Amino acid sequence: MALSDRYQSDPAFQIITGVCPHDCPDTCSWQVAVARATGEAKDIWGHPHHPITRGRLCGKVDRYLERTYHADRLITPLRRTGKKGSGQFEAITWDEAMREIAGRLQAIIDEYGPEAILPYSYAGTMGLLQGEGMASRFFNRMGASKLARTICSQAGFEGHVYTIGATEGMETEAFAHSKLILIWGSNTLTSNLHLWQFVQAARKDGARVVVIDPARTRTAQAADEWIPIRPGTDAALALAMMHHIIAEELTDLDYVARYTVGFEELSQQVRRWTPERAARITGVEPDVIRALAKEYATTRPAAIRINYGIQRHHGGGMAVRTVTCLPALTGAWRDHGGGLQLSNSGSFRHLDRSGLERPDLLQARTPRVINMNRLGDALRLSPAGVAQAHYAPRPLDKKPAPADAGPPVKAILVYNSNPAAVAPDQAAVHAGLRRDDLFTVVLEQFQTDTADYADYILPATTQLEHWDILKPYGSLYLGLNRPAIAPVGESLPNSEIFRRLAQAMGYREECFSEDDETILRRFVEAQKHARFDGITWERLLEEGFARLNLPAPYLPFAQGDFPTPSGKCEFYSRRMADDGYEPLPTFTPPLWLSDAEAAAENRTEKNGTEKTDDALLCISPPAHSFLNSTFANQERFLKREDEPVVQIHPHDAAERGITDGASVEVHNERGSVVLTARITDGLIPGTVLAPGVWWAKFSPDGCNINQVTRQDETDMGAGACFYDVRVWVKSKEISDTANALAGAFANFSV
Numbered sequence: 192m193a194l195s196d197r198y199q200s201d202p203a204f205q206i207i208t209g210v211c212p213h214d215c216p217d218t219c220s221w222q223v224a225v226a227r228a229t230g231e232a233k234d235i236w237g238h239p240h241h242p243i244t245r246g247r248l249c250g251k252v253d254r255y256l257e258r259t260y261h262a263d264r265l266i267t268p269l270r271r272t273g274k275k276g277s278g279q280f281e282a283i284t285w286d287e288a289m290r291e292i293a294g295r296l297q298a299i300i301d302e303y304g305p306e307a308i309l310p311y312s313y314a315g316t317m318g319l320l321q322g323e324g325m326a327s328r329f330f331n332r333m334g335a336s337k338l339a340r341t342i343c344s345q346a347g348f349e350g351h352v353y354t355i356g357a358t359e360g361m362e363t364e365a366f367a368h369s370k371l372i373l374i375w376g377s378n379t380l381t382s383n384l385h386l387w388q389f390v391q392a393a394r395k396d397g398a399r400v401v402v403i404d405p406a407r408t409r410t411a412q413a414a415d416e417w418i419p420i421r422p423g424t425d426a427a428l429a430l431a432m433m434h435h436i437i438a439e440e441l442t443d444l445d446y447v448a449r450y451t452v453g454f455e456e457l458s459q460q461v462r463r464w465t466p467e468r469a470a471r472i473t474g475v476e477p478d479v480i481r482a483l484a485k486e487y488a489t490t491r492p493a494a495i496r497i498n499y500g501i502q503r504h505h506g507g508g509m510a511v512r513t514v515t516c517l518p519a520l521t522g523a524w525r526d527h528g529g530g531l532q533l534s535n536s537g538s539f540r541h542l543d544r545s546g547l548e549r550p551d552l553l554q555a556r557t558p559r560v561i562n563m564n565r566l567g568d569a570l571r572l573s574p575a576g577v578a579q580a581h582y583a584p585r586p587l588d589k590k591p592a593p594a595d596a597g598p599p600v601k602a603i604l605v606y607n608s609n610p611a612a613v614a615p616d617q618a619a620v621h622a623g624l625r626r627d628d629l630f631t632v633v634l635e636q637f638q639t640d641t642a643d644y645a646d647y648i649l650p651a652t653t654q655l656e657h658w659d660i661l662k663p664y665g666s667l668y669l670g671l672n673r674p675a676i677a678p679v680g681e682s683l684p685n686s687e688i689f690r691r692l693a694q695a696m697g698y699r700e701e702c703f704s705e706d707d708e709t710i711l712r713r714f715v716e717a718q719k720h721a722r723f724d725g726i727t728w729e730r731l732l733e734e735g736f737a738r739l740n741l742p743a744p745y746l747p748f749a750q751g752d753f754p755t756p757s758g759k760c761e762f763y764s765r766r767m768a769d770d771g772y773e774p775l776p777t778f779t780p781p782l783w784l785s786d787a788e789a790a791a792e793n794r795t796e797k798n799g800t801e802k803t804d805d806a807l808l809c810i811s812p813p814a815h816s817f818l819n820s821t822f823a824n825q826e827r828f829l830k831r832e833d834e835p836v837v838q839i840h841p842h843d844a845a846e847r848g849i850t851d852g853a854s855v856e857v858h859n860e861r862g863s864v865v866l867t868a869r870i871t872d873g874l875i876p877g878t879v880l881a882p883g884v885w886w887a888k889f890s891p892d893g894c895n896i897n898q899v900t901r902q903d904e905t906d907m908g909a910g911a912c913f914y915d916v917r918v919w920v921k922s923k924e925i926s927d928t929a930n931a932l933a934g935a936f937a938n939f940s941v
């Protein structure tokens with residue numbers, strides 16, 4: 192008997208419907224069995240009627256009760272007693288915490304102005320209320336610095352929007368109808384599990400699945416073909432595919448004529464992009480490129496699941512923009528099961544959040560915007576650092592002169608994020624968080640790396656304990672999360688913490704006393720766009736989730752209707768030209784390539800001869816059992832992931848005398864991290880892969896792979912370049928011996 196039926200028929204239990212809060216495209220709906228006698232949650236499972244969840248949660252969230260009831264949950268407010276970063280705290284009351292925090296914040300505002308206060312948050316929960324709902328009200332009222340939330344997907348979003356007008360594409364269910372599926376820079380079986388059932392359904396019907404990835408991930412292993420590619424070079428592959436499609440006259444000229452602009456210019460542009468040229472850049476053989484292009488253009492329906500892996504490189508925006516041209520060139524958008532999906536967050540672009548987040552509370556103020564990827568720079572005391580941290584997403588946007596950068600950041604309020612583990616250039620981030628004059632408040636469920644640096648830690652509820660509404664970025668189902676249990680310990684929802692902080696700051700607006708249910712009900716009632724017709728508060732309470740009011744199946748661009756300025760898919764984009772970009776699809780080289788070229792030039796100048804470069808490229812996509820750094824403190828998942836490792840190709844290992852299981856040092860000009868080597872041929876040679884994101888404090892040398900990542904920004908959206916770094920890898924034994932020798936010699940000479 193299914194779990195839901197078993198508990199349904201047992202009067203000792205009540206079943207509560209909720210939504211997974213995590214940063215994952217699936218946004219599963221769940222059911223929780225709560226014992227009526229004790230109020231305790233006893234079991235959790237995927238909602239059997241949710242069209243994407245279909246009764247199954249992933250291996251992480253299947254254990255959500257372990258997370259909620261974990262012995263390490265933070266259960267009272269804490270005040271720091273030890274040195275910053277030492278993790279020593281004492282319990283205090285909520286009243287003390289609110290009074291003392293408000294006092295410190297007010298003193299900073301009085302001396303430096305509200306922009307000296309920086310909110311820092313991301314997607315610990317994707318809930319609209321526990322995410323930015325009440326927090327925005329609070330920071331808008333205060334006039335604090337704004338945060339540009341760029342750490343994940345901004346480059347790809349911008350590239351997508353320039354080309355097709357919105358982050359909207361194929362519906363997830365439509366993949367079941369495809370005959371060819373290109374999984375391009377996505378580890379679907381790890382990071383988007385619920386898409387796989389539709390991929391499998393398509394395969395039962397004869398579809399072929401091709402994975403384009405530097406690594407033979409578990410998804411690549413399960414696919415029909417793996418095409419290894421050098422990181423950051425996907426645009427070159429897509430340009431050569433377009434070259435071949437146009438040269439072989441496989442273009443859908445009717446679709447192109449009706450629904451696109453710039454085909455002539457595009458044809459000119461890709462003429463230079465022969466498969467041979469692209470092969471030299473991507474590492475993909477010319478014949479493989481030609482075969483892929485032909486199969487893509489001649490199979491119908493053909494789907495592309497492009498994901499964020501391809502845009503964590505400097506040219507990531509342009510890469511997504513370029514790949515996104517493909518389905519318009521072949522007319523794949525016409526078919527049910529054809530087209531492309533990056534994100535469907537734009538399907539919800541008409542949601543009116545103004546009543547929820549209250550931008551009007553800013554009044555006439557326009558606070559500076561700080562790029563979250565530049566947290567290391569933002570926390571520097573020098574005005575040049577702060578200037579560098581300003582958000583400047585397009586070539587057109589300039590960073591301010593240091594004198595105009597505004598006040599130093601004197602306080603940071605962190606919620607739904609763990610920057611000490613996940614932000615790039617970890618040494619810079621930790622140095623900032625260690626500043627004695629920085630006032631740090633962290634709202635958390637657990638004592639993360641970031642919480643260790645806090646002056647005050649405020650215990651937050653999990654999804655089982657609070658109300659929320661979730662808007663997915665994979666599917667079209669808005670979901671309502673009801674609390675299943677009372678808050679654990681003294682923990683409170685983010686909404687309530689910001690409500691109390693607002694009271695303590697003396698903010699008297701009515702919006703700071705609205706309760707959570709009222710906020711959410713008013714939010715649902717405020718939606719006027721036709722896409723929300725039929726989605727009522729009562730219906731969400733009753734059913735738990737509701738599909739946007741769109742035709743089923745939904746083929747967004749079968750007849751054009753691109754929400755771009757021209758109303759067409761823009762091969763040529765005037766808007767890009769205006770913003771300072773090349774208006775046609777092109778290859779914007781990753782930083783590693785420019786770094787390698789610069790290094791080669793240096794060497795040639797010095798010695799006259801060029802030596803081979805022994806740097807490797809390093810990517811760090813998600814470990815299967817963690818979700819970013821979430822779950823990476825729970826025994827079950829730590830055991831599943833074993834230990835922090837770096838995967839390395841046998842050739843690269845042999846050249847460096849590295850054996851499987853050896854302790855190695857991965858380092859570059861920014862930092863160094865000790866990992867265990869795992870030798871595998873499931874990687875394109877020259878690239879290493881360190882699955883993330885481990886908690887720094889649970890790693891051998893107290894830091895993680897973000898020691899080597901950089902604060903540099905992507906071409907579009909000022910996104911993060913997590914996978915665009917060069918590193919050197921050496922066996923720790925060898926380097927320890929070398930260090931010992933160096934030490935011995937040093938002693939000699941004294």
Ligand SMILES: Nc1nc2c(c(=O)[nH]1)N[C@H]1C(S)=C(S)[C@@H](COP(=O)(O)OP(=O)(O)OC[C@H]3O[C@@H](n4cnc5c(=O)[nH]c(N)nc54)[C@H](O)[C@@H]3O)O[C@H]1N2
Pocket residue numbers: 214215216343375376377378379381382383403404405406408420421422423424425498499500501502504810812813814815816817818819820883884914
């Ligand atoms: N289990 C689990 N699920 C998750 C997450 C998690 O941490 N764990 N994180 C969630 C979040 S926040 C996000 S943003 C998504 C991320 O999930 P995805 O969008 O799937 O992105 P990544 O995992 O960053 O990278 C996907 C794949 O891209 C490959 N890749 C790296 N560089 C390149 C490149 O230049 N070209 C190509 N073609 N491939 C490349 C990587 O090897 C990886 O296999 O997943 C979400 N789901």
Ligand SMILES: Nc1nc2c(c(=O)[nH]1)N[C@H]1C(S)=C(S)[C@@H](COP(=O)(O)OP(=O)(O)OC[C@H]3O[C@@H](n4cnc5c(=O)[nH]c(N)nc54)[C@H](O)[C@@H]3O)O[C@H]1N2
Pocket residue numbers: 212214312313314315316321342343606607608609610613614634635636637639651652653654685811812813818819820821883884896897900913
């Ligand atoms: N090297 C490397 N670094 C990466 C990535 C990578 O692929 N490689 N991926 C990047 C990506 S794609 C992303 S999206 C970012 C993710 O970065 P983050 O959004 O910071 O994600 P998490 O590490 O999961 O941290 C979320 C934290 O929020 C907390 N939390 C959850 N729910 C609540 C709540 O209701 N209230 C409060 N107060 N806290 C809550 C969790 O306990 C957790 O500690 O990391 C990035 N960092």
Ligand code: SF4
Pocket residue numbers: 211212213215216217218219248249250251252253384385818
């Ligand atoms: S993390 Fe993703 S797959 Fe797992 S339960 Fe949540 S939404 Fe579903």
Ligand SMILES: [Mo]
Pocket residue numbers: 214342343344
């Ligand atoms: Mo992400």
